[in-house]
Amino acid sequence: MNRNKIVKFSGMAVVVVLVLLLPTILSGNQYLISVASLTVINILLVASLRNIFLTDQISLGQVGFSLIGSYGGALLVMKAGLNFWAALVISGLLAAAVALVLGYPFLKVKGIYFSILTLMTAEAFRLVAYYWRELTGGTLGLVNIPPASPMTLPFIGTIKFDTPVNYYYIVVIVVLICLFIMYLLERSHVNFRWRAIKDADELAMSVGINVIWYKMMNFAIASFFAGVSGVLFAFFQRNLSADFGSRFGVTMSIYLLVYMVVGGQKYFAGPIIGTLVLTIISELVRPLQNYKDMFIGLIAILVMIFMPYGLAGLPTQFRYWIQGRRNSGLARRINNTTEEKPVSPS
Amino acid sequence: MALLEIRDLDKHFGGLAAVSEFDLDVAEGEICGLIGPNGAGKSTVLNMIGGTLLPNQGKITFQSKDITNIPAYRRASRGIARVFQRNALFKSMTVVENVLAASYLHSSKKFTEIFFKTPSDLKREKGLYDRAMELLKFVGLEEQSNEMATSLPHGNQRELCVAVALASEPKLLLLDEPLTGMNAEEIAAMSAIVKALRDTRGITSIVVEHNIRAVLGLCGHTVVLNYGKKMMEGTAKECVDDPAVIEAYLGAEIDVI
Numbered sequence: 366m367n368r369n370k371i372v373k374f375s376g377m378a379v380v381v382v383l384v385l386l387l388p389t390i391l392s393g394n395q396y397l398i399s400v401a402s403l404t405v406i407n408i409l410l411v412a413s414l415r416n417i418f419l420t421d422q423i424s425l426g427q428v429g430f431s432l433i434g435s436y437g438g439a440l441l442v443m444k445a446g447l448n449f450w451a452a453l454v455i456s457g458l459l460a461a462a463v464a465l466v467l468g469y470p471f472l473k474v475k476g477i478y479f480s481i482l483t484l485m486t487a488e489a490f491r492l493v494a495y496y497w498r499e500l501t502g503g504t505l506g507l508v509n510i511p512p513a514s515p516m517t518l519p520f521i522g523t524i525k526f527d528t529p530v531n532y533y534y535i536v537v538i539v540v541l542i543c544l545f546i547m548y549l550l551e552r553s554h555v556n557f558r559w560r561a562i563k564d565a566d567e568l569a570m571s572v573g574i575n576v577i578w579y580k581m582m583n584f585a586i587a588s589f590f591a592g593v594s595g596v597l598f599a600f601f602q603r604n605l606s607a608d609f610g611s612r613f614g615v616t617m618s619i620y621l622l623v624y625m626v627v628g629g630q631k632y633f634a635g636p637i638i639g640t641l642v643l644t645i646i647s648e649l650v651r652p653l654q655n656y657k658d659m660f661i662g663l664i665a666i667l668v669m670i671f672m673p674y675g676l677a678g679l680p681t682q683f684r685y686w687i688q689g690r691r692n693s694g695l696a697r698r699i700n701n702t703t704e705e706k707p708v709s710p711s
Numbered sequence: 712m713a714l715l716e717i718r719d720l721d722k723h724f725g726g727l728a729a730v731s732e733f734d735l736d737v738a739e740g741e742i743c744g745l746i747g748p749n750g751a752g753k754s755t756v757l758n759m760i761g762g763t764l765l766p767n768q769g770k771i772t773f774q775s776k777d778i779t780n781i782p783a784y785r786r787a788s789r790g791i792a793r794v795f796q797r798n799a800l801f802k803s804m805t806v807v808e809n810v811l812a813a814s815y816l817h818s819s820k821k822f823t824e825i826f827f828k829t830p831s832d833l834k835r836e837k838g839l840y841d842r843a844m845e846l847l848k849f850v851g852l853e854e855q856s857n858e859m860a861t862s863l864p865h866g867n868q869r870e871l872c873v874a875v876a877l878a879s880e881p882k883l884l885l886l887d888e889p890l891t892g893m894n895a896e897e898i899a900a901m902s903a904i905v906k907a908l909r910d911t912r913g914i915t916s917i918v919v920e921h922n923i924r925a926v927l928g929l930c931g932h933t934v935v936l937n938y939g940k941k942m943m944e945g946t947a948k949e950c951v952d953d954p955a956v957i958e959a960y961l962g963a964e965i966d967v968i
Binding site (some may be wrong): 549550553554555557558560561563564565567568569570571572573574575576 | 761762763782783784785786787788792793795799800801802803804811812813814815816818820824825826875876878879
């Protein structure tokens with residue numbers, strides 16, 4: 366194992382330990398633990414957005430799939446009497462199935478057209494949830510969602526998840542597992558094909574890759590995780606509302622995009638870092654109230670101008686900067702001693 | 712029976728007839744030239760053989776099987792590969808990764824490889840890598856295998872395009888203006904590669920090209936297209952010498968020979 370890997374693994378281990386010890390560190394501050402849970406739930410949603418970006422598509426509809434997860438999960442538990450864990454998986458699969466069906470027409474278009482289609486679809490899902498009074502509670506919202514079902518483990522006994530701290534652990538563990546699967550996917554041959562499609566879809570097609578199927582698969586996988594994130598949210602908030610300003614509205618879609626870009630969409634750690642940093646900042650500037658969003662916007666603009674690779678790309682950017690300085694010093698010295706050569710156009 | 716048979720092919724974009732009543736037979740082992748002035752419909756024909764466009768009418772038969780309407784990605788497994796007009800490469804990948812990505816049909820990856828790799832998986836991976844290196848050796852790029860594909864000079868990028876197309880082990884290679892923007896040396900190298908493909912691997916090629924001198928050296932059977940219709944068919948020399956072709960192509964006396 367080389368040094369780079371050791372640094373990476375120890376860094377990951379430190380993060381995992383910190384995350385698991387967070388409730389102790391926050392000494393049981395209920396509010397901050399809730400913020401932490403929500404942040405972790407959002408990280409999964411932003412990561413799902415980035416998963417679609419791996420094929421060079423920007424989805425503005427991930428909130429729609431998380432809505433399917435949220436309402437699906439809550440209703441499966443409340444009306445069908447399912448266990449939380451079963452609801453978690455089934456709702457995720459439901460979101461994936463919807464994405465698979467919609468993916469076929471949607472993924473025939475690219476770029477801004479795909480973004481608009483996903484945006485409108487998410488809005489459509491939201492309006493259905495908002496007005497279907499019998500099923501979702503309509504404008505009143507879905508209330509009284511029970512806490513996640515207790516889990517009986519051998520040796521440890523039964524664990525209840527009715528406190529924010531206990532629920533925080535569910536969120537962290539589920540999200541860590543999901544992120545790990547996404548990480549494996551990204552290192553696998555599947556992402557190698559997604560990359561080929563991102564680079565040159567016509568060429569990918571001509572060498573035999575079923576481009577539309579691989580994109581549909583990508584969309585479905587991302588939507589599965591968006592759905593899981595939605596279920597986690599439903600049992601975190603314990604009541605759901607689908608009005609415009611809610612988590613399922615357009616504003617949230619834009620926020621997810623900002624989180625991803627500020628974090629650095631090229632990097633797996635991008636969504637994690639972006640969501641974390643922006644959440645912490647927005648908690649710190651909470652006293653600004655209505656100006657809070659403006660402040661976040663300003664940060665996003667500054668990051669985009671000065672850190673084109675995002676926060677996760679800072680080490681790379683710094684390395685380039687050092688190299689550039691060193692090279693320009695070298696170039697100066699060479700230019701002092703040799704004649705200036707005409708630059709050939711290429 | 713010819714390897715590729717095209718009968719009565721029609722393609723129109725709105726009111727514009729890009730190709731009409733086009734027939735073509737390409738025999739196995741041929742290097743078939745497709746020439747004509749700009750906008751004559753050469754690339755459209757190639758796109759319909761490659762599957763990126765579907766014809767409005769007509770029939771394309773490859774190895775006695777109708778492929779007129781099958782999607783582009785399935786034509787690769789039938790044995791049709793394509794070198795695009797622009798240097799279409801996988802931009803974010805190195806030279807060897809480009810060939811590996813194009814070896815999709817032969818990579819036969821299992822679902823479980825996402826999570827772990829067994830020794831036999833690794834062995835297969837090694838086999839694919841060796842095969843990719845062999846293809847790179849064939850086009851003379853094995854030394855640049857770990858460079859970024861986009862950092863290669865234009866001529867080498869074209870050669871890489873050919874290696875990428877070969878990765879799916881085609882029987883028919885469609886080359887869309889393979890010699891554009893090349894210098895004399897690169898043209899000679901590329902022509903040699905196309906000929907070597909026919910001689911050593913039995914690969915049939917269809918070449919769309921503007922460089923008449925190169926077509927004369929490279930192609931046997933040649934077809935001249937004008938306004939979407941076949942104007943002339945014969946050997947390259949016959950086509951180039953035909954007064955009507957000269958008239959259509961250059962509007963004046965031909966001076967390339």
